[in-house]
Amino acid sequence: MSKRYRWACETCGKGQLGSSRPPLDSVVRYCLPCSKKTGSLVKRTCPALERKRAAKLQRSAAKRSRKTERTREAETARWVVGRFDLRAEARKLCRLVKIPLPKLERRFRARDYTTGRSWGGRVVLTMPPGVSEHEALALLCHELAHEAADSGHDQRWRSYFIDLCEYYGCRVVGAAASSQDLHELLAGGLREALGGDPKGAQPPRPEDLKNASRPEESSP
Ligand SMILES: [Zn+2]
Ligand SMILES: [Zn+2]
Numbered sequence: 001m002s003k004r005y006r007w008a009c010e011t012c013g014k015g016q017l018g019s020s021r022p023p024l025d026s027v028v029r030y031c032l033p034c035s036k037k038t039g040s041l042v043k044r045t046c047p048a049l050e051r052k053r054a055a056k057l058q059r060s061a062a063k064r065s066r067k068t069e070r071t072r073e074a075e076t077a078r079w080v081v082g083r084f085d086l087r088a089e090a091r092k093l094c095r096l097v098k099i100p101l102p103k104l105e106r107r108f109r110a111r112d113y114t115t116g117r118s119w120g121g122r123v124v125l126t127m128p129p130g131v132s133e134h135e136a137l138a139l140l141c142h143e144l145a146h147e148a149a150d151s152g153h154d155q156r157w158r159s160y161f162i163d164l165c166e167y168y169g170c171r172v173v174g175a176a177a178s179s180q181d182l183h184e185l186l187a188g189g190l191r192e193a194l195g196g197d198p199k200g201a202q203p204p205r206p207e208d209l210k211n212a213s214r215p216e217e218s219s220p
Contacts (some may be wrong), residue, residue: 007044082133097148118146138187153179169193
Protein backbone atom coordinates (compact mmCIF):
# COMPACT_ATOMS: atom_id res chain seq x y z
CA MET A 1 0.00 0.00 0.00
CA SER A 2 1.35 3.38 -0.93
CA LYS A 3 1.97 6.15 1.56
CA ARG A 4 -1.09 7.91 3.02
CA TYR A 5 -1.31 11.66 3.51
CA ARG A 6 -3.53 13.79 5.67
CA TRP A 7 -5.94 15.98 3.74
CA ALA A 8 -7.47 18.66 5.97
CA CYS A 9 -9.93 21.51 5.79
CA GLU A 10 -8.37 24.91 6.40
CA THR A 11 -11.62 26.22 7.88
CA CYS A 12 -12.53 23.57 10.46
CA GLY A 13 -9.22 21.76 10.63
CA LYS A 14 -10.82 18.35 10.26
CA GLY A 15 -9.52 15.89 7.76
CA GLN A 16 -8.79 12.32 6.78
CA LEU A 17 -6.06 10.22 5.24
CA GLY A 18 -5.86 9.74 1.51
CA SER A 19 -3.46 8.90 -1.24
CA SER A 20 -1.06 11.46 -2.66
CA ARG A 21 -3.24 11.77 -5.77
CA PRO A 22 -6.88 11.06 -4.96
CA PRO A 23 -9.26 11.21 -7.95
CA LEU A 24 -10.47 14.74 -8.60
CA ASP A 25 -13.99 13.86 -7.46
CA SER A 26 -12.87 11.95 -4.36
CA VAL A 27 -14.53 13.12 -1.12
CA VAL A 28 -11.07 13.10 0.50
CA ARG A 29 -10.44 16.34 -1.39
CA TYR A 30 -13.48 18.12 0.11
CA CYS A 31 -14.77 19.01 3.54
CA LEU A 32 -18.40 17.98 3.40
CA PRO A 33 -19.57 19.60 6.68
CA CYS A 34 -18.07 22.98 5.64
CA SER A 35 -19.40 22.58 2.11
CA LYS A 36 -22.87 21.96 3.49
CA LYS A 37 -22.60 25.03 5.72
CA THR A 38 -21.39 27.42 2.99
CA GLY A 39 -23.38 25.95 0.13
CA SER A 40 -20.38 25.53 -2.13
CA LEU A 41 -17.63 22.92 -2.22
CA VAL A 42 -14.84 23.60 0.32
CA LYS A 43 -11.56 22.02 -0.69
CA ARG A 44 -9.18 20.26 1.67
CA THR A 45 -5.45 20.72 1.28
CA CYS A 46 -2.55 18.42 2.00
CA PRO A 47 0.27 20.53 3.53
CA ALA A 48 2.74 17.63 3.66
CA LEU A 49 2.36 17.07 -0.08
CA GLU A 50 2.54 20.78 -0.82
CA ARG A 51 5.79 21.08 1.11
CA LYS A 52 7.16 18.05 -0.68
CA ARG A 53 6.22 19.41 -4.10
CA ALA A 54 7.63 22.86 -3.29
CA ALA A 55 10.92 21.27 -2.22
CA LYS A 56 11.00 19.21 -5.41
CA LEU A 57 10.41 22.31 -7.53
CA GLN A 58 13.19 24.07 -5.68
CA ARG A 59 15.58 21.16 -6.23
CA SER A 60 14.89 21.03 -9.95
CA ALA A 61 15.29 24.81 -10.24
CA ALA A 62 18.66 24.53 -8.49
CA LYS A 63 19.62 21.68 -10.80
CA ARG A 64 18.65 23.76 -13.84
CA SER A 65 20.69 26.72 -12.67
CA ARG A 66 23.72 24.50 -11.96
CA LYS A 67 23.38 23.14 -15.49
CA THR A 68 23.16 26.64 -16.95
CA GLU A 69 26.21 27.59 -14.92
CA ARG A 70 28.17 24.58 -16.20
CA THR A 71 27.15 25.38 -19.79
CA ARG A 72 28.30 28.96 -19.32
CA GLU A 73 31.61 27.82 -17.83
CA ALA A 74 32.19 25.39 -20.69
CA GLU A 75 31.44 28.14 -23.20
CA THR A 76 33.85 30.48 -21.43
CA ALA A 77 36.54 27.80 -21.46
CA ARG A 78 36.14 27.52 -25.23
CA TRP A 79 36.95 31.20 -25.66
CA VAL A 80 39.62 31.85 -23.10
CA VAL A 81 43.17 31.68 -24.41
CA GLY A 82 45.72 32.47 -21.73
CA ARG A 83 44.87 35.93 -20.40
CA PHE A 84 42.31 36.69 -23.10
CA ASP A 85 38.65 35.95 -23.53
CA LEU A 86 38.41 36.18 -27.31
CA ARG A 87 34.72 37.16 -27.14
CA ALA A 88 35.57 40.23 -25.07
CA GLU A 89 38.55 41.01 -27.33
CA ALA A 90 36.33 40.74 -30.40
CA ARG A 91 33.86 43.22 -28.86
CA LYS A 92 36.66 45.71 -28.18
CA LEU A 93 38.24 45.30 -31.60
CA CYS A 94 34.91 45.71 -33.39
CA ARG A 95 34.24 48.93 -31.48
CA LEU A 96 37.71 50.10 -32.48
CA VAL A 97 37.02 49.75 -36.21
CA LYS A 98 33.31 50.57 -35.83
CA ILE A 99 31.82 47.37 -37.17
CA PRO A 100 29.02 45.27 -35.67
CA LEU A 101 30.18 42.25 -33.72
CA PRO A 102 29.98 39.21 -36.02
CA LYS A 103 28.68 35.88 -34.79
CA LEU A 104 31.76 34.08 -33.49
CA GLU A 105 32.40 30.39 -33.76
CA ARG A 106 35.37 28.57 -32.29
CA ARG A 107 36.40 25.22 -33.65
CA PHE A 108 39.14 23.01 -32.33
CA ARG A 109 41.72 21.31 -34.45
CA ALA A 110 44.31 18.76 -33.49
CA ARG A 111 46.88 20.09 -35.94
CA ASP A 112 49.06 22.85 -34.59
CA TYR A 113 48.20 25.74 -36.89
CA THR A 114 45.27 28.11 -36.95
CA THR A 115 42.84 28.85 -39.75
CA GLY A 116 39.94 31.21 -39.92
CA ARG A 117 37.11 32.29 -42.10
CA SER A 118 35.14 35.51 -42.36
CA TRP A 119 31.71 35.27 -43.93
CA GLY A 120 30.46 38.80 -43.40
CA GLY A 121 28.65 38.80 -40.07
CA ARG A 122 30.06 35.44 -39.10
CA VAL A 123 33.62 34.51 -38.17
CA VAL A 124 34.95 31.01 -37.65
CA LEU A 125 38.21 30.57 -35.76
CA THR A 126 39.79 27.14 -35.96
CA MET A 127 42.60 26.67 -33.49
CA PRO A 128 44.29 23.82 -31.66
CA PRO A 129 43.36 23.41 -27.97
CA GLY A 130 46.69 24.72 -26.70
CA VAL A 131 46.86 27.71 -29.05
CA SER A 132 49.08 30.53 -27.85
CA GLU A 133 47.82 34.02 -27.09
CA HIS A 134 49.60 35.68 -30.00
CA GLU A 135 48.40 33.10 -32.52
CA ALA A 136 44.81 33.34 -31.30
CA LEU A 137 44.83 37.15 -31.34
CA ALA A 138 46.53 37.26 -34.74
CA LEU A 139 43.81 35.02 -36.15
CA LEU A 140 41.05 37.06 -34.51
CA CYS A 141 42.52 40.33 -35.87
CA HIS A 142 43.03 38.74 -39.29
CA GLU A 143 39.40 37.68 -39.58
CA LEU A 144 37.96 40.85 -38.06
CA ALA A 145 40.05 42.82 -40.57
CA HIS A 146 38.22 40.91 -43.33
CA GLU A 147 34.92 41.85 -41.66
CA ALA A 148 35.95 45.51 -41.45
CA ALA A 149 37.44 45.72 -44.96
CA ASP A 150 34.73 43.59 -46.50
CA SER A 151 37.39 42.26 -48.84
CA GLY A 152 39.98 39.58 -49.40
CA HIS A 153 43.70 40.03 -48.75
CA ASP A 154 43.92 43.49 -50.27
CA GLN A 155 45.39 46.79 -49.07
CA ARG A 156 42.29 47.71 -47.05
CA TRP A 157 42.43 44.40 -45.23
CA ARG A 158 46.15 44.85 -44.58
CA SER A 159 45.71 48.23 -42.97
CA TYR A 160 42.82 47.01 -40.76
CA PHE A 161 44.84 43.96 -39.77
CA ILE A 162 47.79 46.14 -38.76
CA ASP A 163 45.55 48.62 -36.89
CA LEU A 164 43.87 45.86 -34.92
CA CYS A 165 47.18 44.30 -33.91
CA GLU A 166 48.52 47.70 -32.90
CA TYR A 167 45.81 47.81 -30.27
CA TYR A 168 47.88 45.21 -28.40
CA GLY A 169 51.06 47.18 -28.79
CA CYS A 170 52.23 45.25 -31.82
CA ARG A 171 54.64 47.23 -34.02
CA VAL A 172 55.27 46.05 -37.55
CA VAL A 173 58.82 46.22 -38.69
CA GLY A 174 59.73 45.10 -42.15
CA ALA A 175 57.60 44.39 -45.16
CA ALA A 176 55.39 41.45 -45.93
CA ALA A 177 54.94 40.29 -49.49
CA SER A 178 52.10 37.84 -49.10
CA SER A 179 49.11 37.85 -46.76
CA GLN A 180 50.60 34.81 -45.07
CA ASP A 181 53.86 36.72 -44.53
CA LEU A 182 51.93 39.64 -43.03
CA HIS A 183 50.06 37.25 -40.74
CA GLU A 184 53.31 35.75 -39.50
CA LEU A 185 54.91 39.15 -39.12
CA LEU A 186 52.02 40.43 -37.03
CA ALA A 187 51.74 37.24 -34.99
CA GLY A 188 55.44 37.65 -34.18
CA GLY A 189 54.86 41.29 -33.27
CA LEU A 190 51.99 40.31 -31.01
CA ARG A 191 54.10 37.67 -29.36
CA GLU A 192 56.72 40.27 -28.56
CA ALA A 193 54.15 42.85 -27.40
CA LEU A 194 52.53 40.30 -25.10
CA GLY A 195 55.81 39.26 -23.57
CA GLY A 196 56.12 35.86 -25.22
CA ASP A 197 52.96 34.15 -23.92
CA PRO A 198 53.48 33.63 -20.22
CA LYS A 199 50.78 31.38 -18.82
CA GLY A 200 48.53 31.97 -15.86
CA ALA A 201 48.84 35.75 -15.56
CA GLN A 202 45.88 38.09 -15.20
CA PRO A 203 44.55 39.79 -18.35
CA PRO A 204 46.54 43.00 -18.74
CA ARG A 205 44.77 46.33 -19.13
CA PRO A 206 45.01 47.60 -22.73
CA GLU A 207 46.78 50.77 -21.56
CA ASP A 208 49.42 48.60 -19.92
CA LEU A 209 49.83 46.57 -23.08
CA LYS A 210 50.42 49.59 -25.30
CA ASN A 211 54.06 50.05 -24.43
CA ALA A 212 54.75 46.99 -22.39
CA SER A 213 57.43 44.60 -23.42
CA ARG A 214 56.64 42.43 -20.42
CA PRO A 215 53.16 41.55 -19.08
CA GLU A 216 51.80 43.12 -15.90
CA GLU A 217 52.13 40.70 -13.03
CA SER A 218 49.37 42.21 -10.93
CA SER A 219 46.30 44.30 -11.51
CA PRO A 220 45.34 46.14 -8.29
ZN1 LIG B 1 -14.21 21.94 7.17
ZN1 LIG C 1 42.38 35.96 -44.67
